[in-house]
Amino acid sequence: MVLDVDLDDLLSPEAIDHPMRFYRRLRETAPVYWNPRWNGWVVTGHREVAQVFLNHAKLSSDRFAGPFGASLSGEASQYQQLFSFLSKFFVWKDQPYHTRVRSLVNKAFTPRSVEVLRPRVQELVKELVEPLRGGTEVDFLAQFAFTLPVVVIAEFLGVPPEGRYQMREWSDDLGAVIFVRGNDADRMRKGEQAMNELVEFLRPVVAARRAHPRDDLLSRMVQAVDGDDVLTDDEVIANAILMVFAGHETTMNLLANSMVVFDRFPGEWRRLRADPSLARTAADEMLRYDGPIRAMARWATEPLEIGGEQIAEGDRVLLVQAAANHDPASFADPERLDIGRRPNRHTTFGQGIHICLGAPLARLEAEEAFLALSRAFPRFTVHEQELHYNPTVVSRSLTQLHITFHE
Ligand code: HEM
Numbered sequence: 001m002v003l004d005v006d007l008d009d010l011l012s013p014e015a016i017d018h019p020m021r022f023y024r025r026l027r028e029t030a031p032v033y034w035n036p037r038w039n040g041w042v043v044t045g046h047r048e049v050a051q052v053f054l055n056h057a058k059l060s061s062d063r064f065a066g067p068f069g070a071s072l073s074g075e076a077s078q079y080q081q082l083f084s085f086l087s088k089f090f091v092w093k094d095q096p097y098h099t100r101v102r103s104l105v106n107k108a109f110t111p112r113s114v115e116v117l118r119p120r121v122q123e124l125v126k127e128l129v130e131p132l133r134g135g136t137e138v139d140f141l142a143q144f145a146f147t148l149p150v151v152v153i154a155e156f157l158g159v160p161p162e163g164r165y166q167m168r169e170w171s172d173d174l175g176a177v178i179f180v181r182g183n184d185a186d187r188m189r190k191g192e193q194a195m196n197e198l199v200e201f202l203r204p205v206v207a208a209r210r211a212h213p214r215d216d217l218l219s220r221m222v223q224a225v226d227g228d229d230v231l232t233d234d235e236v237i238a239n240a241i242l243m244v245f246a247g248h249e250t251t252m253n254l255l256a257n258s259m260v261v262f263d264r265f266p267g268e269w270r271r272l273r274a275d276p277s278l279a280r281t282a283a284d285e286m287l288r289y290d291g292p293i294r295a296m297a298r299w300a301t302e303p304l305e306i307g308g309e310q311i312a313e314g315d316r317v318l319l320v321q322a323a324a325n326h327d328p329a330s331f332a333d334p335e336r337l338d339i340g341r342r343p344n345r346h347t348t349f350g351q352g353i354h355i356c357l358g359a360p361l362a363r364l365e366a367e368e369a370f371l372a373l374s375r376a377f378p379r380f381t382v383h384e385q386e387l388h389y390n391p392t393v394v395s396r397s398l399t400q401l402h403i404t405f406h407e
Pocket residue numbers: 061090091092102153242243244246247248250251254291292293296347348349350351353354355356357358359361362
C-alpha cells in the first residue's frame with residue numbers, strides 16, 4: 001500500500017492512530033531525521049535511540065534549560081507552584097541534581113520493597129476482575145486500567161486512603177501538562193490547581209512521616225541519607241508526585257493497549273492461558289509492541305553525531321521508542337506479537353542513568369493483571385469499531401476502551 005503521509009506532522013491522524021506504519025516510513029526514510037515542524041531531530045532507529053539514551057553527557061534531560069526552558073519562560077511566572085515542583089522532578093534534571101536525588105530515592109525503592117507488594121497486587125487484581133464478569137460491556141479504562149496503578153502507587157507511597165481517588169484527578173490534570181494534551185491555557189490552569197492541591201495534601205503527610213516513620217515509601221524517602229545529604233520536604237513532595245504521575249498514567253495505558261493487542265492476536269491470549277509462566281515475557285512484549293510511551297525528548301549540550309547526522313549544540317532530539325521497538329535490525333519479525341520473545345531489548349523503559357525506576361513495579365502489575373484476566377476469561381470482545389488515541393507526541397493513550405469479557 002502506498003501511503004500519502006506527511007512525515008513532518010507528528011500529530012496527524014496517521015501518526016497518532018497508526019504509529020507503527022507511520023514511524024516505519026519515517027525510519028525507512030531516515031533513522032535520524034530533521035523535522036522542521038517539530039523543530040528538532042526525530043530518531044527512530046533502535047541502535048540510534050539506545051545511543052542517545054546512553055549519552056547523557058551530551059544530551060540533556062533538563063526541561064527547564066536550553067530550548068525547552070526558553071519556551072517555558074513566559075509560563076513559569078504565571079504558574080509558579082506548578083513550575084516550582086515540576087522543576088524538582090529528577091527525571092527532568094541532569095547531574096548532579098539527578099544523581100543526588102536518584103541515589104537517595106533508589107535506597108527507598110529496592111527490588112525487595114517492590115516484590116513484597118505482589119500479594120497485595122494479586123488481591124487488588126482479583127477484586128477488579130469480579131465486576132468485569134457477567135458478559136456485559138464494561139469501560140475497561142475506568143474500571144480496571146485506571147484503578148489498579150493508582151491504588152498500588154498510593155499504597156506503596158503511603159498516601160492516606162482518603163486522598164487516593166482524588167489523586168486520580170490530580171494525576172490526570174498533571175498528565176495533560178506533561179503529555180501536552182488538550183487546550184493550552186486550560187491545561188496549564190488545571191495543572192497549577194492540581195499541583196497546589198497535591199502539595200497541600202502531601203505536606204502534612206510528609207511532616208507526619210518525619211515525626212513517626214512507617215513502612216512506606218514516603219517514610220523511606222524522608223529517612224534516606226547519603227553522608228550529610230537528605231531530601232528536603234519539597235524534594236520529597238515533588239518526587240512523590242513524580243512517582244504518582246509516572247506510576248499511574250503509564251501503567252494504565254500499558255494495560256489498556258495490551259488488551260487491544262491481545263484482541264488482534266487471540267492465539268497469544270490462548271497461549272498465555274495455557275502457560276501462565278509466560279506472563280513475565282508477555283509484559284515485556286506488550287511494552288515493546290504497543291507500549292504506553294511513544295517518545296522522550298532530549299537536547300544537545302554540545303555538537304555530536306548520531307547515525308551519521310551532525311547534531312548542533314542546542315538542537316532538540318526526539319527519541320521515538322515506539323519506532324525503535326519495531327526496528328527489524330534489532331527485533332526478528334517485529335510486527336509479530338510473541339509473548340515468549342527473548343531476548344527483548346525494547347526501549348520502553350529508557351536506558352542509561354534515567355532508566356525507569358518503577359520498571360519492576362510496572363512489570364509486576366502487568367503480569368498479575370494479565371494472569372488474572374486470562375485465567376478468568378477465555379475470550380473478550382473489544383467494542384470500538386475504530387480506536388482513537390489522544391493526540392500527543394509522547395504518549396500512546398486510548399481515548400476510550402469498551403470490552404465485553406466472556407467466561
Ligand atoms: C509501563 C509503565 C512505565 C513506563 C513505560 C515507564 C517509562 C519510563 C521511562 C521511559 C523513563 C525514562 C525517562 C527518560 O529517560 O527521560 C522512566 C523514568 C522514571 N519512571 Fe517510569 N515508566 C513506567 C512506570 C513507572 C512506575 C510504576 C513508576 C513508579 C514509581 C515509575 C517511576 C519512574 C521514575 C521515578 C522515573 C525517573 C527516573 C530517572 O530519571 O532517573 N515509572 N519511566
